[in-house]
Amino acid sequence: MPSLVDPDERGDAPKPRPVTAPERLFSLVLALVATDTGLTKADILANVQGYRQRFLIAGPNGSLERQFERDKDDIRELGIPLETVETPDDPGSNHHLRYRIPKGLYDLPADVTFTPDEVSLLKLAGTVWREGSLSGESRRALIKLNSLGVDSSEPVLGYAPLLRTRDHSFDPLSKALDRTEVVAFLYLKPGKRKPLRRVVVPRALVQHEGRWHLYATDEVAHAPRTFLLSRIVGAVKVVPAAFPSPVTDAANDVSAGTAADSARALAELEELWASNVAHVLVQPGTDAAVRLGARQSGIPATDPASSPERVVHFTDLHVLADELAAFGPEVFVVGPPALRTAVTSRLLAVRDAHSPDLPVGAAGAAPRRRLTQSKTQPATTAAQSRIASDQLTLLLSLVPYLIEQGRVTVTEVAEHFDLPPERVRSLVSLIALSGIPGETRQYLHGDLFDILWDEFELNDRIVLTHQVAIDDSPRFSAREAAALIAGLQYLSALPDNADTDAIASLMAKLTRGASAPPTQLAVARRDGGATRALLQAALTSGMQVEFDYLNARGAQEHRLVDPLRIESVDNDWYLRGWCHLREAVRTFRLDRISDPRTTSRARSMHAADILLPDTLFQASSGDLDVRLELETAALPLLADYRPERSVPVGTGGHTRTTLRVAHSHALKRLVAGLAGIVTVLEPAESRRVVAEWAAAGVAQYTDAPASEE
Secondary structure, three states: OOOOOOOOOOOOOOOOOOOOHHHHHHHHHHHHHHOOOOEEHHHHHHHOOOOOOOOOOOOOOHHHHHHHHHHHHHHHHOOOOOEEEOOOOOOOOOOOOEEEOOHHHHEOOOOOOOOHHHHHHHHHHHHOOOOOOOHHHHHHHHHHHHOOOOOOOOOOOOEEEEOOOOOOOHHHHHHHHHHOOOEEEEEOOOOOOOOEEEEEEEEEEEEEOOEEEEEEEEOOOOEEEEEEHHHEEEEEEEOOOOOOOOOEEOOOOEEOOOOOHHHHHHHHHHHHHHHOEEEEEEOOOOHHHHHHHOOOOOOOOOOOOOOOEEEEEOOOHHHHHHHHHHOHHHEEEEEOHHHHHHHHHHHHHHHHHOOOOOOOOOHHHOOOOOOOOOOOOOHHHHHHHHHHHHHHHHHHHHHHHHHHHOOEEHHHHHHHHOOOHHHHHHHHHHHHOOEOOOOOOOOOHHHEOEEOHHHHHHHOEEOEEEOOOOOOOEOEOHHHHHHHHHHHHHHOOOHHHOOHHHHHHHHHHHHHOEOOOOOOEEEOOOOOHHHHHHHHHHHHHOEEEEEEEEOOOOOEEEEEEEEEEEEEEOOEEEEEEEEOOOOEEEEEEHHHEEEEEEEEEEOOOOHHHOOOOOOOOOOOOOOEEEEEEEEHHHHHHHHHHOOEEEEEEOOOOEEEEEEEEOOHHHHHHHHHOOOOOEEEEEOHHHHHHHHHHHHHHHHHHHOOOOOOO
């Protein structure tokens, strides 16, 4: 059996085997779970694997102590309940402070169990966060879920949901929310040119109408306020030595910080959405007519397909103005007057910034709205921390799984945890060489995990024969549980998940299985409508579909499609399928589809036979290369277009980059919707197309009578 190699003072002794960060963290967790009375910092540094190799008995250990402080933070981030115990004889002394992990608070409660159907739904909820700052939390939550050894039932066929968190302030706000910290940031209110400093206590992060909002207690007004994350300017900073003041919401007589905060925030946004109404006219048969028709609210016209009238509810006037400006001359705003003014000013800014009389590169004269300035982070350190956290989660999850299985092959473990077999072998070898210092502080055989090495090395089979300290699945962290709960809320719009009682029960299990109350994170329900339900049914039955489709160029076409996958991105729904008209895989926006119906013909193409790209939109040889200049903080807004050759301008506040777009029709919508943020530099033809699009939009309002609303 392989054995640990300890340091030896003899000159001819072999060099000690280097201890990796995941191994050090794993050894620390084992040691702290195994102790009832706790270990002092000196005990840990002198005896625990990964520290003792660098510990100097009579020398300075400052760097090692700082390493231990960072490791404590990493462990707590994973939801592991690290406690401190004061010595009765010396209260308040850090020198004799003892550390431990109570096993009862570490283990997943015995009454938190999941059925195969629930596991399937949770795995789908976890994939919702495959992009953005919560992707790590959801990934680790699913690893812990795998430790239970419950195989999932068949997943929802052909569905790939996605929630994005592209606002720079999301990650620091979510961490401040989890830690109950006071934070400060600059906030640019609608219609204002100068941002104001706000000092708040975050209470919930909620997504409504596809955009993230912060619900917080304003520490100056001592009242709840809601902030749109896209209007937070600059960095979010923790206010040092500040403690949240107790606040009671007078309207609800409920103390701030309860689990009702996210629900209250969404309810207030929904009420605001219902009270704000816009009246617009659209050109029949255009992209605006189809897409705004899908959002038609109130009492629709007799024939929405042909009538120019649209009634649209909205939460934020300036966000809606961005959307309507992108439609250019296809939309005329009747009211309210403030919305009309906002759309007109955006179109004017785009027109003037792309005027042929304006030299290329001088577009900065156009008024620009402020955006959050991105901050360069030390990517290497962050990436190493994520890798160590994922590895530690795998180790802590693999142990209870192996105990439960008794005898299992490497291949079976690899399939269950979705890992390469070599990774599984490496993890098992590491576990078998890990343990606790024991009474002798020497990591003797009885203090280590052990396996049947012959079975492992000769038959690729894992049999755990001795376990140390842990034997149950770990609890979810507050952020891990919150990520899965928000993912479930997002999925609840699916007809397959219409059983709200079952979803509520699953959310309650996640709450009970978390090491702390889940971070208040919520997503408003967004229904894909009848079109989504019809396409999902066709996917399940394996039948072809046909429909009329308004493409991005504004042309109406009839399509016959083999449905392969339904995808959602925030508030938008898409169909990926084999188009028989184009004889290739194509992506269709559901709000551009009309008159969909299932045919009596089975589909000829299947997702298993076609490699679907990871991104919704792919480049082609006929694409147009366009050079743009934009605020550096706005780069995430172009992520779907995969910007290339990005170069900072001046001090880095602006960036020049190249996009590949299918045609100028898509470009002019993109630029008009980001007025004052994005400017086309070249080619000249693209600048002209954008300028003419904006000018045509402005022309509608030149001689139009003022709105009486």
